[in-house]
Amino acid sequence: MKSALPPTDPNRLDAPIRIKGRGAASNPEGRFETIGKTREDDGWHREEDVAPRPPTQVTEERARSIISRNDSPDIRFEQSINAYRGCEHGCVYCYARPSHSYLNLSAGIDFETKLFAKTNAAELLRVELGKRGYVCSPINLGANTDPYQPIERRYKITRSILEVFAECGHPCTVITKNALIERDLDLLVPMARANLVHAFVSVTSLDNRLASTLEPRASAPHRRLEAVANLNAAGVPCGVMVAPIIPMVTDRYVEQILEKAAAAGAKRAGYTVLRLPYELKDLFREWLALNVPERAEHVMSLIRQMRGGKDNDARFGSRMRGEGEFAELIRQRFRLACRKHGINQVTDLALDCSRFVPPRAPSMQRELF
Template identity: 70%
Template sequence: MARNDPDDLTRPTRIKGRGAGSNREGRFESLRKTVEDDGWYREEEGTSRPPTRVSIERARSIISRNESPDIPFNQSINPYRGCEHGCNYCYARPTHAYLNLSPGLDFETQLFAKTNAAERLRVELAKPGHVCEPITLGANTDAYQPIEREYRITREIIELLHSCRHPLTIITKNALVERDLDLLAPMARDNLVQVFVSIGILDNRLASTLEPRATAPHRRMQIVANLHEAGVPCGVLVAPIIPAVTDMHMEHVLEQAAELGANIAGYTVLRLPHELKGLFREWLDLHVPDRAEHVMSLIRQMRGGRENDARFASRMRGEGVYADLIRQRFALACRKYGLKRSRELSLDCSKFIAPRRDSAQGDLF
């Protein structure tokens, strides 16, 4: 089979517009794919660009709940599986293995749209036992990734939450969030919404390889300004901080975001669960080979000598000397630029009005 077959990318290679350099198997797959040179490939031909394909998913439930002590929310909604932004470092990549798909290119090219999300959300909000607390959009994959322009699932969810006066938080790195200012601005006046823009780096060239289909960093800064001007509280997430790759941008991100109106900030350090270890190492070898070993060494220093540490106490922040330095730098910058910490967020849950439950008898009163 020819090496430039887009469905057989098992060897790491640079692919313009994609964050992964291969389509390595997920940990649950029983078959392994290998590439054999048929003699027809020529180096100058390059590699074909795999297209994005979207499948419709009919969700049975839509609100995900967690009890993780290191996550500042208990309820979240992910309108899509997979993410076209293609961020190489995305901790959600290994979830594609549960679908018998690759956490590599499949994660950013084989997407699933939950087109009945608003319908299922209405059912869940109408349940007598529903406890009103902020729902987060974009906790796993970005709710405003490019396919949202066509499917508008996120828009439908926000329309429902707006009508029910239900609080929500949004995490995104896409300027498409500005499309929904007509809903977010009124919610903000009632303290029902907080938007976080994820900005880990300011180098557009680096971002084009690390998070290729996300909005460019300089434009994300403009999102902060536009949301602030519209009266929507906007924070910044410096995430993830990658040692010796993006960590030098942290203070500059916080300073610029504060100047443009950000009111709150948070950060995470890179974590590499399951297949992400190999995918990230491929990215290092392809794009910053001179620093690859140094970067991995610093990651291990923050993870007790391993490449990943899943413990609640350390998975988001790391531990050790280097992680402590990041923590101190972040705290100092937040104080200097007047930014609150993300755990200080407080939205109003007292205004919630449950939607009417569907009934075969209709409404009698």
């Protein structure tokens, strides 16, 4: 059985090291790369050298399509939009990290520092919504990378997408862990009145110090709960996602998060347990070794108990919730806490698709006809 602890010899130049403001501790090659890289000591390296802080680099790209379709029975939405590739939040547990390998980039530091902004997203969305055969169903923002990650302040791509939805009467759902969503209340409130939007804020723990290493550039936990309260007070239905639940790291906060979410007006909540696909397995092991070494083996043991003895189980039906005694314990705790605080008592989340009007194609004669 593979050890939960990666090699952490401080004399190795490529040894994992905690980088302030970043979730990953290394930058391993992606699984599709054909050239490997190693670092050699040239005699100039000093142990007291401070690890450099890699800057965020954003590449603007012109995407060819914008709506992704989903047929997974584990996910309630059929359509989604990801305005960005990569995510500056730097959540070390993010299941989207391995997607950077398709760009010949690392799932580690690259995923949170080398970002891609789809600057033509709203333009493409208008085209796709205007196609003759398009069938309206809610579109999710935040399925892979966060629509309100820090670079959204500058690029405002998510806002431009919401503007198209508002104009066309198209329903959507939003999942984020950033209080920046409050910026768009001027769009979200009218959409909510027309039953066109539901929002969810992801809250993993209530410990700011833990969050600063797990999800270093996301809003602090208390600030996310404030956002839940502010959205609900404004009339925008906002629930919480307790996701992912990490055994012996964040599972202790489940009941407290749901209690505070209910106090913030949340009527809906969901959860997932930690998934470790592809390169994410080793990245998470590095995080454990650096941050909770005394619990690392136990955490990985519980994860494998929920995954049939493996680090990851990608099967539909079990990948989100896990299996076995510990997974069942989490399910029961979550269900009882929701019942205690009046969450998930109303199961109808249907948004109104009848208001959708396809956007008009650009006309040389403007609005004359």
